[in-house]
Amino acid sequence: MSAEATAVSVSxxxxxxxxxxxVFPGLGHFYLGRRRLGIAFAAIVTATFLLGILFQxxxxxxxxxxxxxxxxxxxxxGAGLLNIVARMISENAGGTxxxxxYEYGCAFLLTAGLMNLLLVLDAWDIASGTKP
Amino acid sequence: MxxxxxxxxxxxxxxxAFLASAFFALLWRRERRxxxxxxxxxxxxxxxxxxxxxxxxxxxxx
Numbered sequence: 142m143s144a145e146a147t148a149v150s151v152s153x154x155x156x157x158x159x160x161x162x163x164v165f166p167g168l169g170h171f172y173l174g175r176r177r178l179g180i181a182f183a184a185i186v187t188a189t190f191l192l193g194i195l196f197q198x199x200x201x202x203x204x205x206x207x208x209x210x211x212x213x214x215x216x217x218x219g220a221g222l223l224n225i226v227a228r229m230i231s232e233n234a235g236g237t238x239x240x241x242x243y244e245y246g247c248a249f250l251l252t253a254g255l256m257n258l259l260l261v262l263d264a265w266d267i268a269s270g271t272k273p
Numbered sequence: 274m275x276x277x278x279x280x281x282x283x284x285x286x287x288x289x290a291f292l293a294s295a296f297f298a299l300l301w302r303r304e305r306r307x308x309x310x311x312x313x314x315x316x317x318x319x320x321x322x323x324x325x326x327x328x329x330x331x332x333x334x335x
Contacts, residue, residue, distance in 0.1 A: 178299060181295075181299055182296070182299065182300075185292055185295055185296045185299075186296070188292060189292050189296075192288065192292075196285075241280045242280055242285070245285050245289075248289070249289065252289070252292075252293065256296050259300065260300075263300060273303075
């Protein structure tokens with residue numbers, strides 16, 4: 142059994158752990174004392190998100206008459222600060238639809254957001270004692 | 274962008290498979306050995322599954 146697996150999580154409020162997990166990938170786990178795991182999650186989710194940007198994917202926003210954009214926007218906003226900062230500094234938040242990697246970029250961005258939402262739930266479960 | 278990353282569908286698919294496999298192996302398993310096992314299973318499944326789907330779609334025109 143690894144050191145991480147035997148580590149006892151620090152007792153913290155679930156809401157704070159979940160909120161921090163949303164703000165930045167892995168921060169919730171770091172807050173709960175699972176530092177190595179938090180760093181690994183941060184690296185994976187951040188890499189996925191940055192590759193999405195590099196592949197010129199789209200940071201979705203809700204569009205009238207396009208109900209699926211509601212789900213996509215929810216997914217992308219799951220990436221927390223990464224998404225917000227990317228929107229602020231990017232001159233091309235809508236992506237480049239003519240780029241050959243556009244669809245890949247969208248998939249990477251959506252996946253990064255959904256991964257982070259899973260981390261939010263995981264941090265909540267660990268903090269509330271549901272998950273050991 | 275193209276200079277940094279050649280548009281290679283297989284490379285991008287493998288990269289995606291690697292990140293997704295690593296994420297779920299860390300999320301779903303706690304022991305090191307179990308994590309490696311799940312990582313390998315997911316990685317092989319995603320890459321071979323992707324190749325299988327691509328092969329099945331090959332006869333279809335654009």
